[in-house]
Amino acid sequence: MEPLPAALLTVAAIAAVVDWAAVWSDSPRARAVERVAKPAVLLALLAAVLAWPAGAGAGADVRPWLVAALAASLAGDVLLLPPGRFVGGLVAFLLAHLAYLGAFAQLPGMVPWLVVGLAMAVLLAVTVGRVLVTAAHRTGLGVPVAVYLAAIMAMAVAATRTGLPAAILGAWLFVASDSMLGWGRFRAPAAGSDRGARGLRVAVIVTYHLGQLLLVAALVG
DSSP: OOHHHHHHHHHHHHHHHHHHHHHHHOOHHHHHHHHHHHHHHHHHHHHHHHHSOTTSTTOTTTHHHHHHHHHHHHHHHHHHSTTOOHHHHHHHHHHHHHHHHHHHHTSOOOHHHHHHHHHHHHHHIIIIIHHHHHHHHTTTOHHHHHHHHHHHHHHHHHHHHTTOHHHHHHHHHHHHHHHHHHIIIIIOTTOSOHHHHHHHHHHHHHHHHHHHHHHHHHHHO
16 A cells, blocks of 8 residues: 555544544543544545545546545534534435445446345344334434435445445444434434443444445455
């Protein structure tokens, strides 16, 4: 790997760990750190992709889609920083998943892995997805949440179809992160102890960052 992309990926990893610690601490000072560290992760990943040698990785067809996905994710991260603009963040990440879907659609796939992805998506839709959409409907967000879930699961199916381990794991970690985020917001917004709530937030951000890193690795590595 070239030195500049490697250095930027290292910066992204360090910023992610700092962000995880800030989320767990949840003090006023930690929240100020989070406002810097969280977008820094996506900024570093985006810069790493832009600095990647043009002849390396998946090629010119995928790179613009990946840049769009990371840019939309960065916008979503900023919009969801406390106190958070949920609908704006939802739209930004919807665009990110559509861009990732476009990227994975450029790659060759295998029918057995497509079947696996579809089976996982259906299972998630009839279990966690159904519960989240029903809960979101009570807040007037049932349709947007349903559309969002359809988009992220389509992205995960497209990633699974490639058979690339990093793509599969990254996509489903992203799904897990958003499922936990939705569960905490719509299904159990006030349940559990403060420690449990912070634990859920940490689980959301750790799976999110690992998912993003693995998706980048799958598409440019």
